[in-house]
Amino acid sequence: xxxxxxxxxxxxxxxxxxxxxxxxxxxxxxxxxxxxxxxxxxxxxxxxxxxxxxxxxxxxxxxxxxxxxxxxxxxxxxxxxxxxxxxxxxxxxxxxxxxxxxxxxxxxxxxxxxxxxxxxxxxxxxxxxxxxxxxxxxxxxxxxxxxxxxxxxxxxxxxxxxxxxxxxxxxxxxxxxxxxxxxxxxxxxxxxxxxxxxxxxxxxxxxxxxxxxxxxxxxxxxxxxxxxxxxxxxxxxxxxxxxxxxxxxxxxxxxxxxxxxxxxxxxxxxxxxx
Numbered sequence: 001x002x003x004x005x006x007x008x009x010x011x012x013x014x015x016x017x018x019x020x021x022x023x024x025x026x027x028x029x030x031x032x033x034x035x036x037x038x039x040x041x042x043x044x045x046x047x048x049x050x051x052x053x054x055x056x057x058x059x060x061x062x063x064x065x066x067x068x069x070x071x072x073x074x075x076x077x078x079x080x081x082x083x084x085x086x087x088x089x090x091x092x093x094x095x096x097x098x099x100x101x102x103x104x105x106x107x108x109x110x111x112x113x114x115x116x117x118x119x120x121x122x123x124x125x126x127x128x129x130x131x132x133x134x135x136x137x138x139x140x141x142x143x144x145x146x147x148x149x150x151x152x153x154x155x156x157x158x159x160x161x162x163x164x165x166x167x168x169x170x171x172x173x174x175x176x177x178x179x180x181x182x183x184x185x186x187x188x189x190x191x192x193x194x195x196x197x198x199x200x201x202x203x204x205x206x207x208x209x210x211x212x213x214x215x216x217x218x219x220x221x222x223x224x225x226x227x228x229x230x231x232x233x234x235x236x237x238x239x240x241x242x243x244x245x246x247x248x249x250x251x252x253x254x255x256x257x258x259x260x261x262x263x264x265x266x267x268x269x270x271x272x273x274x
Contacts, residue, residue, distance in 0.1 A: 024083030024086075025080075027076070027269070028082075031080035032265045033262040033265030033268075033269070036060070036204075036262030037263075038060035038061075040255045040258040040262060041255075042063070043258060047248045048248070062128055077125050081122035084114075084118040088112070089111075092108050093108075095108045142228075148223065158220050161216045161219030161222070164219055165220070167212055168215070169209065170209070171205055172206050172210060175202050175208075175209060176205075176206055178201070180201050180205065181198060183273050184271045184272060184273065197271070200260045200267065203261070204262075204264050207254045207255075207257020207261065211237055211238065212234070212237075215237040238254070
């Protein structure tokens with residue numbers, strides 16, 4: 001490794017270990033938890049009240065924009081999401097300490113994906129504050145329609161759907177096998193706190209995995225049937241479930257799981273290894 005590369009990595013490591021960044025990242029987990037609790041509340045409204053509100057993260061952010069207090073919280077959430085994105089960007093760039101094996105490389109790739117997701121949520125929060133149309137579902141539908149209007153676009157949309165299905169399965173397995181535990185300072189937890197935190201994380205990741213897998217199936221269906229309205233991501237997935245008697249109860253379970261993930265994020269704010 002060259003001296004210049006070593007210096008860059010050292011500088012990045014110093015920046016990643018800064019206390020202000022750690023505090024902002026931990027605050028970001030609180031904001032991420034609030035988003036998921038609101039997301040869960042919207043899922044219940046869609047299930048039992050037939051709400052037409054956007055049933056995804058953008059819908060959760062829009063709920064906060066109704067009053068001054070909510071808008072102030074949106075500002076803090078946007079800052080926290082940027083903090084999480086910067087932190088995960090450093091994780092992707094330099095990786096965590098430990099063996100540099102295939103698992104470590106995969107973790108760095110996942111950190112990069114998380115960084116993009118957090119920046120995306122920060123951008124949406126800013127758009128909501130500006131009063132702009134910040135619908136993830138509509139954006140996904142429009143992009144899918146644009147792709148399917150071109151030759152080979154339907155194949156690309158179908159492939160994207162398969163990728164989303166894979167991501168959903170991956171998130172589900174990640175939660176089922178409790179792989180998230182290694183990122184927590186469990187030695188700092190009381191036994192009861194450790195047990196409840198792991199249960200919340202497990203339920204949350206599994207619920208999100210199911211939701212993403214269903215969304216992926218609908219994206220594939222959109223490509224097959226040439227129907228962009230099905231390619232609305234989580235919004236389409238949850239509202240499709242709400243349209244079936246059995247689906248309402250599955251949607252309610254997913255809502256409970258997403259709510260559990262929201263509470264788990266609060267635990268991450270304190271116990272996550274940052």
